[in-house]
Amino acid sequence: MTCRLIGVGVGPGDPDLVTVKGVKALRAAAVVVVPVMDTGERGRAEATVLHHVGPEKIVRVVFALNERTDRARRESAWDAAGERVAALLREHGTVAFATIGDPNVYSTFTYLAQTVTGLVPGTVVETVPGITAMQDLAARSGAVLTEGTEPLTLVPVTAGAGVLKEALRGPGTVVAYKFGRQAGEVAEALRASGRLEDAVWGSALGLPGESIRPAAELDGSPLPYLSTLIAPPRRDGGRGGKL
Numbered sequence: 001m002t003c004r005l006i007g008v009g010v011g012p013g014d015p016d017l018v019t020v021k022g023v024k025a026l027r028a029a030a031v032v033v034v035p036v037m038d039t040g041e042r043g044r045a046e047a048t049v050l051h052h053v054g055p056e057k058i059v060r061v062v063f064a065l066n067e068r069t070d071r072a073r074r075e076s077a078w079d080a081a082g083e084r085v086a087a088l089l090r091e092h093g094t095v096a097f098a099t100i101g102d103p104n105v106y107s108t109f110t111y112l113a114q115t116v117t118g119l120v121p122g123t124v125v126e127t128v129p130g131i132t133a134m135q136d137l138a139a140r141s142g143a144v145l146t147e148g149t150e151p152l153t154l155v156p157v158t159a160g161a162g163v164l165k166e167a168l169r170g171p172g173t174v175v176a177y178k179f180g181r182q183a184g185e186v187a188e189a190l191r192a193s194g195r196l197e198d199a200v201w202g203s204a205l206g207l208p209g210e211s212i213r214p215a216a217e218l219d220g221s222p223l224p225y226l227s228t229l230i231a232p233p234r235r236d237g238g239r240g241g242k243l
Contacts, residue, residue, distance in 0.1 A: 003089040003123045005116055006096045007103030008032075009130015013044050014206025015051035017131045023052045025128050029096035031088050035063040035081075035108050044207075044226075045098045061085060063108055082115030089120050100226075103127040106156060106177060133228040134175045137202040141212050143230045145173050150233065161185035168193035173232045180227040184220030190231060199231040 008025050011017035018026075026032055032053055034046040046058060061081045088095050103109040104127055113125045134154065138145050146152050151172035155163045157179035167174045168189055179186050180203070190196040199215035203224040215229065 001093050003120050004094045005085070005089060005113060005123055005125050006094070007107065007109035007113065007125070007127040008096050008098050009102040009107075009128060010045055010048045010098050010100060011131040012100060012133040012136045012205045013048060014136070015048050017136065017206065018048065018052060019128070019130065022128045022130060026053050026096050026098065029057070029094050030092035031059055031095050032057050033059050033061050033085055033088065033095055033097045035097075035099065036060045037062070045100050048100070049098045059084075059088065078111050078115060082112060082119055085112060086116050086119040089116065089123060099130070101132050102130045104129070105132055105154075133177065133202075133205060133226070134230060136205045137200070137212065137228050137230055140205060140210075141200045141202065141230070143200050143232060145175070145230065145232075147235065157182050157186065161189055165189045165192075168195060168231065171233060173230065176229040176231070178225060178227070179229055180223035180225045183218055183223045183227075186229065187215065187218035187220060190215055190218075193231075194234070195231040198234070199229060201227055201229045203227040 006025050006029060008022050010022060026049060032049055034043060034049060036043045049058060061084050063077055063081050085095060097109050097112060099107045099109045101107065117123050117125060134145065153167045153170060153172060154175045154177065155167050156177045157164055161182045164174065164176050164186060176186065190199050196216050200212065201215050202212040203226060204210045
């Protein structure tokens, strides 16, 4: 039996943004694994998946998603998760792993696949792309991500705002993920780069607690961890000015 591990991107939270291909993959898999925090509480991926498959197919696996200070503890959790998914693969053959956003963009699936292929040699790893938070925020806010020859820079702010400050010095739109805990530093960086006025941020996109606000309203108060920022460049060339 050939084992197949499929990473399925389920988008930023709105169940309507799961692709048709993603839904087919979730329904075809014998088991759908969803990552959860140490508490084992229902996560965003599971809440989204439940709109498309029954709870009997879902298996929660703890990943210590927010553990950044204790590397040994974090890697121990990854190893345990890999062992659990490897056992499911040996039993069922095909396992889908649901991840918010896209499985190839800052996803836990990357680490899981590396671990599982070492435990179950010959496992076929596939991914189904998902809508990213920056795409959803752009659609909901009206922000244009790129025009013409503009580059697009995506940075995580989990290690501090320094990487964002550096990106804001360059051209094109800058998108920041997981910046909520550094909201004050982010606002200062936007102001210093002259991008504060046109920037927008959002969290809980497509969910009951959705918030989409101008970055100019940032006052330094902490925001939800999974907050996304879009900081477009100045576009003064008129229509087609960036071609």
